[in-house]
Amino acid sequence: MIYLLLSIILLCLHFIFFTFFVDAGTNAVILAANILFAFNGVKLYRKESLNKFSLYLFGYLLLFVFVFLLSKASLLFAIFVILYSVIFNISYLLPYLIILIFSVVFVTPYWMQVFILFSAFYFFAGSIYRRTYSKFFVVLFSIGFISILLIIFPILYIFLQVSPQSLLLAFKNNEFQQALLNSLVTSGISTLIILIFGVPFAYVMARKNFAGKGFLDNLINLPILIPQTVAGIALLVVLGPKSPVGEFMFKNCRLAIANGYLGIIAAQVFVSSPFLIRSAITAFEGIDQRLEDASRTLGASELSTFMRISLPLAGSGIFSGCILALARALSEAGSLMVIAYHPMTAPIYIYDQFIQYGLSEIQPMAVLLVISCLWAFIGLHWLRHQLIKKG
């Protein structure tokens, strides 16, 4: 009975007042939303405390003031009221609705990104608080989240701007496919090369003290420190067509290092080796020296001990290092521009297209590159977990 009465009152209200502000269609939608709101309100009033009911009304008032009066978005207002009425009882979803409303009303151009990021923040921070009850860690996380924000926001933004159709179109592009293939093959080979030469070196660095170790330790980081273009120039000077090495290779093997696959691999090895070597050193350092000593006293030589104890125990850490190095090699562009613009790897191809056709053309490809890299790493991480599980 009361529902009917409410409906009639609302109907009259809408016919009298709202006709001045909005057109008939919108008015009808708002009416529907209001009726839903009112019905839910009655239910709340009967079942729940007065406080909760007042809160319910207050929320509506806020929506009305901010969305309807200030933003003048009447349809949006109706949608929010409907969502609000439905979600009010599901308390864990309510904060997400508030974030949604906030992001749509206040940061309209970026509302989707802001909504996703803030929801994610609320989700993580809430989870941390519920598990630890430590406000300190929530504050720390909030500060730290800003750094995450700086990383995620641009990528999220470009992702949400690209349509699936343009992605498909970009993927069917032969040149892009070839560039992607070049990237994957060269970075795979580069990682393998670093693995073969870097792991023994890392083992020495982790286990033994010797004169000049500190110097070598800093030298490992050199590729991270120097600008990529400088790295490319240095490599070009050493390996380019005019250099003795380049000349020798071209005369005897008919191979050009610069502007060839060898050049790409050389540059990738140069820039990504610190990541694998560092990880491997850390992994070896994490192994208790006693285990290796025990192996020695049982009759295993240093080589056997390395193969049977150190390498298997450090395997997981070294694999992580491989993933990092592969990622770095895949994403390398700066030094490749100098030493091997052709054959193009995916980052170079995207840069090339950007120079030729501009920003909007390359967005789908950029997204596609991010997606393919992500898949590669998700796959590798999965593989790593499987290996750990197996032992």
Added chain:
Amino acid sequence: MLLKINGFNKSWEGFSLKDISLEIEEGQYFVLLGPCGAGKTLLLNGIAGLYRPDSGNIFMQGSEVTFLPAEKRNIGYLFQKDAIFTHLSVKENIYYGLKYHKPDRKYLDTLFELLDITGLLGRRDTVNLSGGEARKVALARSLAVGPRLLLLDEPLSFLDPLSREKVTQSLSSLNKQIGLSIIHVTHDAQEVKNIAKGAAVLFDGSIAQAGSMGKVLSEPSDFLKEKFWGCSHV
């Protein structure tokens, strides 16, 4: 003479072993006593061959082993924290050294029976081993290769009383039944006073007293009375 150490010196990270000389008979249960930080473990590592001494010589069964690497000395070593290979199963741990040494089947059977270890051989991972079990696995691993000498670094530490009792018994019967020569390192003279024959006391990097176990316990030198025994151990 199984082991003869002559004027052994080693400096390592600000600590040094000074002019150590020791003699250990074949089949002897020898205990090396000393407070924490006296250099006991460093000396054991030296005997095991995990580093080269700065000066001095080590002889085993008449031949010099001073510059022989650890894997060629055939000395068993039970580390203080067991040093179980976590990536291998219990069986793989115990059989680890059999790739390099081939003791006869009968020796292994006797050993496993003595250590009461057959029940553990089926365990896949080593993570769930109790303290006593891990110690037994480590002991079996170091003995499976049939070493000439067994070094024990605080073999009874971090064990519950029952496990201590069991490990002590195993060590005693290993010494008596198989005739295994043992160097047992500890800071607690009480735990070995019934099984040890020879003893030496290490204090601040040098041997402060050496002789038979009974003599070291009953007639400690004045210096040690004051510095070491006086505090807590006897």
